[in-house]
Amino acid sequence: MYKFAEALESIKEKGLYREMLYLDAAPGPHTMVGGKQMLLLSSNNYLGLCNDDRLKEAAIATIREFGVGSGGSRLTTGSYRLHRELEERLAQFKGTEACLVFSTGYAANLGTIAGLADKGWVIFCDRLNHASIIDGCRLSGAKLVIYKHCDMNDLEKKIKRYHTGKGLIVSDGVFSMDGDIAPLAEIVKLAKKYSIMTMVDDAHATGVLGPNGGGSVDYFGLQNEVDIQMGTLSKAFAGEGGYIAGKQSLIDYLRHKAKSFIYSTALAPHNIAVSLKALELIQKEPERRKSLLEKSRWFRGELVKNGFDVPMNNTPIIPLMVGEADKAVTFSRMLYDEGVYVPAIRPPTVPNGSSRLRFSIMATHTHEDLAMALQKTIVIGKELGLI
Structure with missing residues (x-):
């Protein structure tokens, strides 16, 4: 008989145990996660059409x-x-x-x-x-x-x-x-x-x-x-x-x-x-993707300007590199407590040592949304010694 409990314990010890959080509303820029109002920065709803x-x-x-x-x-x-x-x-x-x-x-x-x-x-x-x-x-x-x-x-x-x-x-x-x-x-x-x-x-x-x-x-x-x-x-x-x-x-x-x-x-x-x-x-409506890419460039540039390890690209997917899985999970949870939902991405989704927060911008995010997320990310990043 396969020992699932022991295998799960090993997954937990490596910081790779996954828990699902449940949305209670449409995946717009702001949504409800577990009954809490959140700024959603992790959705593939790039053009903001999910609730159109x-x-x-x-x-x-x-x-x-x-x-x-x-x-x-x-x-x-x-x-x-x-x-x-x-x-x-x-x-x-x-x-x-x-x-x-x-x-x-x-x-x-x-x-x-x-x-x-x-x-x-x-x-x-x-x-x-x-x-x-x-x-x-x-x-x-x-x-x-x-x-x-x-x-x-x-x-x-x-x-x-x-x-x-x-x-x-x-x-x-x-x-x-x-x-x-x-x-x-x-x-x-x-x-x-x-x-x-x-x-x-x-x-x-x-x-x-x-x-x-x-x-x-x-x-x-x-x-x-x-x-x-x-x-x-x-x-x-x-x-x-x-x-x-x-x-x-x-x-x-x-x-x-x-x-x-x-x-x-x-x-x-x-x-x-x-x-x-x-x-x-x-x-x-080509202005949707134009707005999306403009906001993505701004947010990525501000993260880099403030000292985060963020690869440069020209898409709405913005990985903030953390390294160890445990630290990425901690970063994600601290942002969640501040009302910003950005899950940690860990192995096996990404290679060992490359855990990250995967920010994903929507065309319907406002600059105020992104500025708020940036400010909280900077504060927590400093606390965790990432910048």
């Missing part, structure tokens, strides 16, 4: 028309005209021929990579890629080669060593814990040089980066160069689900091979309606 009345109205109207559930998988009874409309509009938005919507972003990565590759493939994967990418690579049976984070010299060296035929380079567009942007132009260049396919996980970039809000691929103008674009509907889009965008032949193939698509119940129609409305607003 227009999205709520779209969901309510669709529930009245279609009910509350899809009733089946996409290949049985779960496909609605709304799914087709969203896939067509997302393909246009991402600059691709076609698109396929999955129940989650995790399912999109898992099903696509495992459905595409097999033991005859080699997959080159950034060391800091999301867990869903790693799991998809392992499930596929392909040879998995990890290259150093955003290190193109290491990537090319490993391509020369391991590439034998069918290959895939896969990378996050924006890395979820560090907030940095992958060097996609260099990745595409190497992929073309060695005839390897490319896949970009744009979960944290879609709706945020690029002249059209299309994500990191849009940011670099590589819509016609990247083979597979993955995205989520649960971050800037404020809803649920994930998708893969690419050539029509790829999408048709995944319908037959991606098990997480084939064997999952389809997203309910009201979730699709929310994503359709969010996509409309992302395209019509």
